[in-house]
Amino acid sequence: MNDLRIAIMGAEGRMGQQLVRAVAASEGCVVAGATERPGSVAVGKDIGVLAGLGPMGVNVSDNAEAVIAASDAILDFTAPAATLKFADMAACGGIVHVIGTTGFSQEDEAKIRAAAERARIIKAGNMSLGVNLLTAVTRRVSAALDMDFDIEIVEMHHRHKVDAPSGTALMLAHAAADGRGVSLEDTAVRVRDGHTGPRAKGAIGMQSLRGGSVVGDHTVILAGEGERIELTHRAEDRSIFARGAVKAALWGRDKAPGLYSMIDVLGL
Numbered sequence: 001m002n003d004l005r006i007a008i009m010g011a012e013g014r015m016g017q018q019l020v021r022a023v024a025a026s027e028g029c030v031v032a033g034a035t036e037r038p039g040s041v042a043v044g045k046d047i048g049v050l051a052g053l054g055p056m057g058v059n060v061s062d063n064a065e066a067v068i069a070a071s072d073a074i075l076d077f078t079a080p081a082a083t084l085k086f087a088d089m090a091a092c093g094g095i096v097h098v099i100g101t102t103g104f105s106q107e108d109e110a111k112i113r114a115a116a117e118r119a120r121i122i123k124a125g126n127m128s129l130g131v132n133l134l135t136a137v138t139r140r141v142s143a144a145l146d147m148d149f150d151i152e153i154v155e156m157h158h159r160h161k162v163d164a165p166s167g168t169a170l171m172l173a174h175a176a177a178d179g180r181g182v183s184l185e186d187t188a189v190r191v192r193d194g195h196t197g198p199r200a201k202g203a204i205g206m207q208s209l210r211g212g213s214v215v216g217d218h219t220v221i222l223a224g225e226g227e228r229i230e231l232t233h234r235a236e237d238r239s240i241f242a243r244g245a246v247k248a249a250l251w252g253r254d255k256a257p258g259l260y261s262m263i264d265v266l267g268l
């Protein structure tokens with residue numbers, strides 16, 4: 001089988017550079033292209049040099065459409081508006097679109113579902129093995145405990161993160177709600193301030209902390225009368241997300257069009 005031709009969108013970003021290194025280190029795929037937005041100082045530069053690997057002979061382009069047309073798969077950890085455009089382009093070619101971007105609105109999510117009628121989209125707020133295992137565990141633990149256990153999810157990220165709660169916190173909250181057989185839309189509490197009154201029974205709370213260089217910490221707290229369970233994942237290095245994204249692209253190459261998650265990729 002030919003090597004999978006992978007393009008990295010937003011190649012100069014924190015995740016973009018990790019993705020270049022992860023593809024270069026993986027078997028069965030090659031870096032076939034890279035993009036940044038028009039006007040970026042990275043445009044025209046060799047992507048290998050930008051990622052600290054030495055020349056790779058692939059330059060950063062500002063023409064996403066041409067790059068996507070020449071690829072079998074794209075790895076996209078950019079921003080919601082950019083990802084929606086890339087999803088339309090990936091759907092035209094029916095290629096694999098790995099979406100790590102977070103911070104989508106409900107309307108954005110509907111557009112991604114529509115694109116998945118033609119593209120093979122693998123989307124997850126967190127591509128690491130550890131967090132996806134934690135998601136599966138959260139679903140099971142929530143199913144085992146009754147509503148007397150209050151669920152709160154606490155996340156902390158670096159000072160540059162622009163969306164809250166994190167995509168991972170939302171994944172974990174959905175898993176907790178699924179485990180309980182309730183809808184997250186009906187139970188989520190994303191902000192508390194002032195005279196809030198007592199906690200509503202069955203609420204699923206989310207709290208976001210921002211500071212320094214924290215890669216990503218998530219804790220699911222299940223607090224009952226006289227006891228408390230805390231399930232924690234700490235990301236120490238962004239390479240865990242990049243490795244997951246490459247695995248997802250390779251997994252997706254022989255799948256039918258549709259919207260998949262890392263839980264599907266990892267078989268959890």
Ligand SMILES: NC(=O)C1=CN([C@@H]2O[C@H](COP(=O)(O)OP(=O)(O)OC[C@H]3O[C@@H](n4cnc5c(N)ncnc54)[C@H](OP(=O)(O)O)[C@@H]3O)[C@@H](O)[C@H]2O)C=CC1
Nearest residue numbers: 010013014015036037077078082100101102125126127241
């Ligand atoms: N699912 C997962 O496992 C993970 C998800 N993430 C998510 O990935 C996203 C990116 O995170 P991070 O790398 O830290 O952010 P960065 O801001 O470092 O990187 C994003 C990159 O995308 C670029 N970009 C934005 N719009 C476009 C466009 N239209 N065309 C091409 N490039 C574009 C940005 O360029 P510019 O600076 O010019 O805007 C930037 O280089 C976030 O949503 C984050 O939450 C992060 C880690 C893991």
Ligand SMILES: O=C(O)C1=N[C@H](C(=O)O)C[C@H](O)C1
Nearest residue numbers: 102125126161166167168216
């Ligand atoms: O922006 C980040 O950095 C991260 N974003 C993802 C999220 O929103 O959960 C994944 C990871 O926690 C790092």
